[in-house]
Amino acid sequence: ASAWRWPWRWAWWSPAWRSSAGLRRRVATSRWEAAWGSRWAAPETPSVRGRGGLLGGETFSHLPRRAQEVVALQTSFMKERVVLDVWSPLNPPVNVTECHVFFCSYSFQTVFVGKNKPQKDPLSSFRWQGFKLEEYLIGQPIGKGCSAAVYEAAIPFCPSPRDRAESSPLPAVQQDRAAASQGAEEEPVVKHQPKRAFPLAIKMMWNISAGSSSEAILDAMGRELVPATGVALSGEYGGVSCRRKPVLGRKKLQPHPNIIQVIRAFTSSVPLLPGAFADYPDVLPLSLNPRGIGHSRTLFLVMKNYPFTLRQYLQENTPDVRLSTVMILQLLEGVDHLVRHGIAHRDLKSDNILVEFDSAGCPWLVITDFGCCLADENIGLRLPFTSSYVDRGGNGCLMAPEVITASPGPGTVINYSKADAWAVGAIAYEILGLANPFYGHGDSTLESRSYWEDQLPSLPNHVPLEVKQVIKMLLQRDPNKRLSARMAANVLHLSLWGDSVVASRTLKPDQMVAWLLCQSAATLLTNRLAEKSQVETKMKMCFLANLEFEDLWAAIFLLLAWRGHSG
Helix, strand or coil, X not given: CHHHHHHHHCCCCCHHHHHHHHHHHHHHHHHHHHHHCCCCCCCCCCCCEECCEECCCHHHHCCCHHHHHHHHHHHHHHHHCCCCCCEECCECCCCHHHCCHHHHHHHHHHHHCCCCCCCCCCCCCCCCCCCCHHHXXXXXXXXXXXXXXXXXXXXXXXXCHHHHHHCCCCHHHHHHHHXXXXXXXXXXXXXXXXXXXXXXXXXXXCXXXXXXXXXXXXXXXXHHHCCECCCCCCCEECCEECCXXXXXXXXXXXXXXXXXXXXXXXXXXXXXXXXXXXXCHHHCECCCCCCCCECCEEEEEEEECCCEEHHHHHHHCCCCHHHHHHHHHHHHHHXXXXXXXXXXXXXXXXXXXXXXXXXXXXXXXXXCCCCCCECECCCECEEECCCCCCCCCCCCCCCCHHHHCCCCCCCCEEECCCHHHHHHHHHHHHHCCCCCCCCCCHHHCCCCCXXXXXXXXXXXXXXXXXXXXXXXXXXCCCCCCCCCHHHHHHHHHHHHHCHHHHCCCCECHHHHHHHHHHHHHHHHHHHHHCCCCCHHHHHHHHHHHCCCHHHHHHHXXXXXXXXXXHC
């Protein structure tokens, strides 16, 4: 019996194992310090005194959570920093990864990567609801594209399962189906309610060739589910359980403040919704339109309802230069997040970017519509272009030069790692109040297939130099010369909030770490104290969560080179 008890007693969850593991860690740490401590000796950490004496133990545990994080971050940096020679553009670091500055960037990532989350979704209090179309109250149409129609929606109340079986919150849809089966030709009229009454948006995909089974629908439209949350994919898609039928081969995208979140996804019968006969009669099923070619079931995606697209916002508003720079930075952060996950959007345009406002009135941009994305687990961002039947993307006008000029054939591969960044450079013209040079306006029409960099329209004089240079470098024809989304975002971040660092001609690592520490402390406290997270705070959190010291120094040197050349 004792022979059977011994493994359980020393299992990894047992107290005995935990205490022995802690002892082993302490022994290993002491041995490492004895061997390497003299080589990596760091200055003594200054003590921080509070009302109860040294800041530790009981006093530290009584601090607010954000204050604990700031103090812990500062203590970590003071232990890890080393004294190095002066770094400057004339004397760059030989190998950054061999010094303890690397550990500082890792500490920043550790603190901020878990806090850089999007806003709370409207269905967070309805965790186990919203997987059936009958639970929604559907309002007026918001818009339509080449493959779907979007409607405003809401869940009016949270009924019990018994009440849900007895009554449906969507009587209008059921009545419309009955009327359509009797040969009705007029679309239903739904009474319009205020915008705030519809916090959700439902995207109804048009199913022409996928069949009517849930398995076939999910297989054909799986790219739409790339930005779906874990809750959206837990439950039933019509008659298919996600545990039995996962969407194979598709990458999962982690949440990001500048990426849309699909909070519910399900298949259901196609209803007759407002504007159906006027906007998309041909894709309706035969049960609703005798001339329709659509199938009876399709995929429905539920998202947050945003007030504008970027195109609509820019038609009514002219943001100033700083606000425009922050908007461009948001797109770059979103694209960088996609690239880090091996995903290419391939259909970036102002119609596929949604806008809302934070509490300070700053536009909050969100990238949406992933129906054309490249999100394959097997190939990543390198698409084998073996024949003309391979889909290379959606928007031909804003297709990067290396994509649109690719010729199909054996061994041909399209690299999408910087294709979306090129599209952001073109959209930046619209954000700055100019016409997109690739949309065919007047005599200045350019084609991504054949343009040259010197043909790009000049930006206004009030646009900062670094913003002009970033846009110019994003629109380089050669992807090897083009800035990545991460590098461009770092340059804009330093331009907006790093003047105190860039202004110094000789930079020391301690100065950079001190600036980053101030940025992190201010960001943590602002994110805690603000009633609603501000856009600038989220951008700083993105910057700190993705911080790599080599990339940061490269951005500093690039920014200094631009300013030195202009001066």
